[in-house]
Amino acid sequence: MAISEATIDSMIANLDIPTSMLETLREDAIKVGVSKKELEDIIAKVNENYEYACVEPCEAVGVVSAQSIGEPGTQMTMRTFHYAGVAEINVTLGLPRLIEIVDARKQPSTPMMTIALEEEYATDRDKARHLAWEIEATHIEHLADVTTDLANMHLIIDLHEKTLKYRSLTADEIADKLREEMDVMVTISNDIQNQIILTPNAPSYRELLQLAKKIHNVTLKGIEGIKRVVIRKDGDEYTLYTEGSQLKNVLQIEGVDTTRTYTNNIGEIYEVFGIEAARNGIITEANNTLAEQGLTVDIRHIMLVSDIMCSDGEVKQIGRHGISGEKASVFARAAFEVTVNHLLDAGMRGDYDKLNGVTENIIVGQPIKLGTGDVHLISK
Amino acid sequence: MRKFSLLDHELIPKHEIMSEDELKSVLNQYKIGKEQLPKIKDDDPIIQEIGAQVGEVVKITRNSQTAGEAYYYRLVIM
Known part of the structure; x- marks a missing residue:
């Protein structure tokens, strides 16, 4: 005779086992339809098995973790230092990436962001593209030909009209931005369309050449440090993938989903989202790196490593300047x-x-x- | 500046400041003092957001892949 859901709930309510197991137990008990006696037996069995699966007191969990991560690590070395692209963006994978994670590097070698968009932007390709231009750092070489006019001591910038339109910029905007950043005389040419002329403060070759060099470093639009943005359709929404990571600035942009945007730079996660998010980041990154190589390491080992790295309120590396050095x-x-x-x-x-x-x-x-x-x- | 709550982010679990009584029962359960708990810095963005003070303990409800839901406690330090 099957018992009601309410009885099952009350019977399993006070068990000292994790919620995920309780849920499975509850679901299965309802699906199969068990009697009171049967459920009692099941609960006893579950309890017994759970206790058996628990780590015993004085067990060396750290050593077990080290071996469980270390052994697959040896297999990684053979296929190391090669890159695989996510949406045409190169990311470090394999052993170098794993080392980067446990060393808690401030800046990973290939920082990358996954920017989720708010609903309105995620379904509209044009809006998503517009947002991508807001984020990608635009430099002068993307938009124009820069020539040094030695005879008149000018720097002449010929803007491509098509690119300007595509990136929704105008010559005036660029001139304003240059004025703001460069501290030199910026004039928009009257005769030729879309031409900007820069005159150095002193008419010397040195000044002119320095100016020609400096102009390439000015970010005209977008966020400095984001080298490239790729739009990709995941399921039925557009997502932006970026080369380079600037979490704090990207979150300020209208249209970016602040609840799902992610970066592979643990240091940045720690600064913007705090220690608990950094812990989750380490687990996700380490697990993905191992999984990508076809290696499965029990998540609990990675969780232990991550917990140790984050236990003092900041992300510490496993090594001389971190955990091992502070014993x-x-x-x-x-x-x-x-x-x-x-x-x-x-x-x-x-x-x-x-x-x-x-x-x-x-x-x-x-x-x-x-x-x-x-x-x-x-x-x- | 765009305003949004960090706690809504999927990477960030629920943080809440613990009451004295709750803290006492947890410490009794594990038979430890509160300085033996893991730490969290007072300039952590989440601590700033929930406004916890140095010396208080925050209870963190994590979404665990193995246990479903797990509790973690951190002492707020300077």
Whole structure:
């Protein structure tokens, strides 16, 4: 005799197991239709299995994680340093990317953003394109031919009319922008259409050549640092992919969906979205990098690494300048890298080592505090 | 400046400031002091947004891939 949903709910309400498992249990129990006795048996079995699957006290989870990520890592090395394109944009993949993530680099070698658009923009190709021009950094070489007129000491900019129209810019706008940024005399030519003439402050060759160089660095439109924007249709909405990442500035642009926009630059996620988002970013990036190579590492190992990196409120690398370098024990630090320096410094400061960790106890030849080694008898 | 709530972003889990009583029961459950909890900086954008003070503990409701929903606690530090 099957029992009602309400009874099932009340029976499983107080179980000490994760919500995702409870939901599966509930769904299956309703679908199959179980009796009270059967459900009791199932719950007992689930509890037993859950307890069995849990990590035991004193288990060395860190070592297990290190091995579980390290072993697939060795297979990655053989197919390393090659790039694969997402929407014609090159992104670093494989081992170099994984190293970048655990090293918590401030700037990844190929920063990239995925910009989701608000509904109105996501369905309209023209609007999406318009937004792309708002974001992509436009420099003078995209729009015009720049020639140095040595006879008259001018810099002559011939704008392409078609490109201007395409990127919805006008000669006046460009002249204004140049005036603002360059601090030189900018005049719009009266005789020839779409021509701007720049005159350096002092009529010397040096000034003129410097000006010709400098003009290429002026961002006329868009966000500095975004080298390219690609529009792609994902499902039934347009999404922008960018080469270069400027999360903070992009989020300020009208039409960008502030709830789904993503960057592969963990440092930037941390600055704009905070530590919890950075933790999620590390998990996503590491998991994607491994998955792309056809390797499956249990997500819990990656979660552990990510948690450790983010546990102190900032993203710290796994290594000399992060987790391993900040260990309390002198021996543990010395065993990792730059042994002599650590021992020497510790000696000069008169440091103590309380021998609490694993590494230091192995060094001095004592049982380590792991598994059965961490269990003591206390007499009362 | 465009105004939007960071907490709506899909990468950012729910953060809330914990009450004294709730904090006490959590610390009792794990038998630890609050300085043993993971930390979060007071200049973290989310802490700024919810307005937590140094010394308070925030409860974070994460969407976990393994557990469905998981709680995490962070102490706000300078």
